[in-house]
Amino acid sequence: MTKHDADLDELRDRLGDRLLTGDEAMAPYTRDASRAVPDGAPIAVVRAESTADVSAALSWAHAANIPVSVRGAGTGLAGGANAYRGGLVLSLERMNRVLDVDVANRLAVVQPGLVTAQLDARCREHGLFFPPDPASARICTVGGNIATNAGGLRCVAHGVTADSVAALEVVLADGRVMRTGARTRKNVVGYDLTRLFIGSEGTLGVITEATVRLKPVPEGRPRTFRASFASVEDAGRAVTAIVNGPTPPEVLELMDALSVEIIEAYFPTGLETPTGAMLVGQTVGPDAAARAEAITRVCAEHGADDTGVSDTDALLEARRRSNPALNARGLKISCDVGVPIAALADVFRGVAGISARHGLRVSTVAHAGDGNLHCTVEAEGSPAGIAAADRVIDDITRLALALGGTISGEHGVGSLKLHELPWQQDAVALEVQRAIKAALDPLGILTPGRAV
Numbered sequence: 001m002t003k004h005d006a007d008l009d010e011l012r013d014r015l016g017d018r019l020l021t022g023d024e025a026m027a028p029y030t031r032d033a034s035r036a037v038p039d040g041a042p043i044a045v046v047r048a049e050s051t052a053d054v055s056a057a058l059s060w061a062h063a064a065n066i067p068v069s070v071r072g073a074g075t076g077l078a079g080g081a082n083a084y085r086g087g088l089v090l091s092l093e094r095m096n097r098v099l100d101v102d103v104a105n106r107l108a109v110v111q112p113g114l115v116t117a118q119l120d121a122r123c124r125e126h127g128l129f130f131p132p133d134p135a136s137a138r139i140c141t142v143g144g145n146i147a148t149n150a151g152g153l154r155c156v157a158h159g160v161t162a163d164s165v166a167a168l169e170v171v172l173a174d175g176r177v178m179r180t181g182a183r184t185r186k187n188v189v190g191y192d193l194t195r196l197f198i199g200s201e202g203t204l205g206v207i208t209e210a211t212v213r214l215k216p217v218p219e220g221r222p223r224t225f226r227a228s229f230a231s232v233e234d235a236g237r238a239v240t241a242i243v244n245g246p247t248p249p250e251v252l253e254l255m256d257a258l259s260v261e262i263i264e265a266y267f268p269t270g271l272e273t274p275t276g277a278m279l280v281g282q283t284v285g286p287d288a289a290a291r292a293e294a295i296t297r298v299c300a301e302h303g304a305d306d307t308g309v310s311d312t313d314a315l316l317e318a319r320r321r322s323n324p325a326l327n328a329r330g331l332k333i334s335c336d337v338g339v340p341i342a343a344l345a346d347v348f349r350g351v352a353g354i355s356a357r358h359g360l361r362v363s364t365v366a367h368a369g370d371g372n373l374h375c376t377v378e379a380e381g382s383p384a385g386i387a388a389a390d391r392v393i394d395d396i397t398r399l400a401l402a403l404g405g406t407i408s409g410e411h412g413v414g415s416l417k418l419h420e421l422p423w424q425q426d427a428v429a430l431e432v433q434r435a436i437k438a439a440l441d442p443l444g445i446l447t448p449g450r451a452v
């Protein structure tokens, strides 16, 4: 029996069957949805049911100096939730309750393992909704969304997850529990610790409760609009005009011709492949129909050759399925870059040039209204094929940075993008982040070696 086995008995005494061991039982908890591969098997998985369980697991890991990976639903695309060899996996999936819906203050208090779409559905019973809407909303958790500062389809109108979080309960690496933020609309007391934990990708603390902001469900039936363009650059210019125009929509997404083909093969909706790209989006509110028509006119002015407005959601559903459609084709070499909105046409032109130069096809879906692109490279599965595709992604990432953009708009850095971090952030900014990490987790047990 190793020292860690003996220590583990101590943790089992505290957690009972909330502690899982054995490769088969632990397998579903060891990796996320990215192509990052864990460096070995963990020693145990804790399926926490309370803040006290999280605190017990972390104080045990701290005393034993064992690395901990934190896991919501494991839909992350950056390798952030992957297990460590000989480490502890801390799963929040069982902490999945809505603790309060405070209609008068438009707030909800939830546990971190709650599935995002379930929170939204619960709020809708009260005429309210939870604005963050990642395409994975039906399978990811609110805690994971906060830890990655997730984006999604409605960001163009409501901002990212950070814009919907008022307060948090967090357990630190040594097991201490703290609270941040307030239920008020305004709160300027101390440093903004809520924001510090948002997007920290499991490296600074474990979120065990969140107070989130809600909005009233708009009146009337939403309208979905679409516009097909012969040129993806024209589609980019149309997006810039729409976002800067008087009637910005609730959702504004782009699928280029190759993505439409891939999505249609996986989830047929009768989508006709455009020559260049297709914009799809949604307007809401009593004047949704008129606003959707106005947006299609802007698209036509920017070269759209076919436009339409409908009151069904099928096109957006197709867009939501782009990730599983790409997975079904075995396509996983992708990026999550962001550019300033006015640079969209430039980035699309640049991506086409990079694809031609490398002789590899690239498909792009984008949360276009946010300037956030997911480009995926068609690559052979061999190590040489993967390396060639990675070179394409590197070039696209450098292009985005040259246009004033970012290496990650919403998925986070995790382990997959760690090498790109110094491309975007200067040495002092990196040092400051590592100092913050060291202050909160001096032994470096919490999600070590990732995100910063």
Ligand SMILES: Cc1cc2nc3c(=O)[nH]c(=O)nc-3n(C[C@H](O)[C@H](O)[C@H](O)COP(=O)(O)OP(=O)(O)OC[C@H]3O[C@@H](n4cnc5c(N)ncnc54)[C@H](O)[C@@H]3O)c2cc1C
Pocket: 032, 033, 069, 070, 071, 072, 073, 074, 075, 076, 077, 079, 080, 081, 092, 112, 133, 134, 135, 136, 139, 140, 141, 142, 143, 144, 145, 146, 147, 148, 149, 150, 151, 152, 153, 201, 202, 203, 205, 206, 207, 208, 323, 324, 410, 411, 414, 447
């Ligand atoms: C089909 C599909 C579509 C997607 N669409 C989008 C999209 O539109 N927008 C978008 O932003 N992302 C999208 N993603 C990525 C993913 O769904 C998001 O990153 C999501 O926020 C991850 O949530 P999760 O519960 O699965 O977290 P996990 O994958 O379990 O974890 C993600 C990160 O958060 C940390 N973490 C999780 N829970 C906690 C917690 N309670 N406390 C502290 N740290 C924690 C983990 O350690 C890890 O670093 C998509 C993924 C898929 C598979």
